[in-house]
Amino acid sequence: DARVTQTPRHKVTEMGQEVTMRCQPILGHNTVFWYRQTMMQGLELLAYFRNRAPLDDSGMPKDRFSAEMPDATLATLKIQPSEPRDSAVYFCASGLPRGGSSSYEQYFGPGTRLTVT
Amino acid sequence: EDKVVQSPLSLVVHEGDTVTLNCSYEVTNFRSLLWYKQEKKAPTFLFMLTSSGIEKKSGRLSSILDKKELFSILNITATQTGDSAVYLCAVPFYNTDKLIFGTGTRLQVFP
Numbered sequence: 001d002a003r004v005t006q007t008p009r010h011k012v013t014e015m016g017q018e019v020t021m022r023c024q025p026i027l028g029h030n031t032v033f034w035y036r037q038t039m040m041q042g043l044e045l046l047a048y049f050r051n052r053a054p055l056d057d058s059g060m061p062k063d064r065f066s067a068e069m070p071d072a073t074l075a076t077l078k079i080q081p082s083e084p085r086d087s088a089v090y091f092c093a094s095g096l097p098r099g100g101s102s103s104y105e106q107y108f109g110p111g112t113r114l115t116v117t
Numbered sequence: 118e119d120k121v122v123q124s125p126l127s128l129v130v131h132e133g134d135t136v137t138l139n140c141s142y143e144v145t146n147f148r149s150l151l152w153y154k155q156e157k158k159a160p161t162f163l164f165m166l167t168s169s170g171i172e173k174k175s176g177r178l179s180s181i182l183d184k185k186e187l188f189s190i191l192n193i194t195a196t197q198t199g200d201s202a203v204y205l206c207a208v209p210f211y212n213t214d215k216l217i218f219g220t221g222t223r224l225q226v227f228p
Contacts (some may be wrong), residue, residue, distance in 0.1 A: 031214060033214075033216075042218055042219075042220050042221070043160070043205070043207075043216075043218040044218075045215050045216065048214060048215065050214075055213075055214070056213060056214075056215060091159060091160075095214070097214075103148045103149035103165065103167055103209065104165075105151060105162045105165050106151075106162070106216065107162060108153075108159040108160045108161070108162075109159060110158050110159050111158060111159055
């Protein structure tokens with residue numbers, strides 16, 4: 001049963017600390033997304049990668065957030081320094097465009113619930 | 118500005134009822150519309166619609182797209198308590214893979 005995995009599932013940290021979230025996409029999926037979900041803003045895209053190359057990170061606060069794909073099986077999202085307003089659930093999703101189609105489903109991981117105090 | 122609007126925001130029904138959830142959209146270069154179900158954790162994929170008038174069906178859930186009127190509906194028949202969730206609608210933004218999500222419809226099914 002292929003699925004996206006994320007670690008940690010929960011993270012509580014103090015303001016100013018570095019936070020790293022990890023994601024393992026579904027094997028064979030070449031497109032990986034990072035989303036953030038809050039009650040106020042809903043689900044919003046932070047960044048995404050195709051074949052490990054960043055395609056769009058316009059949704060990410062660049063001064064403190066960074067996203068990378070060290071290899072095809074690992075994506076990371078880092079916040080440094082963290083702030084209380086970063087408290088949210090962070091989802092990773094992966095997908096595989098097929099046959100040149102630009103429409104394809106994205107499969108979500110279980111999320112990392114981040115609380116910054 | 119591209120946007121996705123879902124209605125109603127919230128719905129409370131009894132088991133056995135049939136519900137219809139609505140999603141309207143305004144996007145440049147429409148390609149597809151996706152429905153997700155979100156319980157307490159991650160959104161799970163339900164349907165992807167690309168063509169008008171072709172119903173997608175999975176058990177008690179079905180969905181259809183109207184590209185002329187720019188909306189989609191998600192129907193759930195004979196609702197069960199396990200259908201309680203937030204249902205999200207999303208469309209890709211312009212020529213990117215970025216999904217724009219609606220705010221969701223919160224469905225509560227009581228026994």
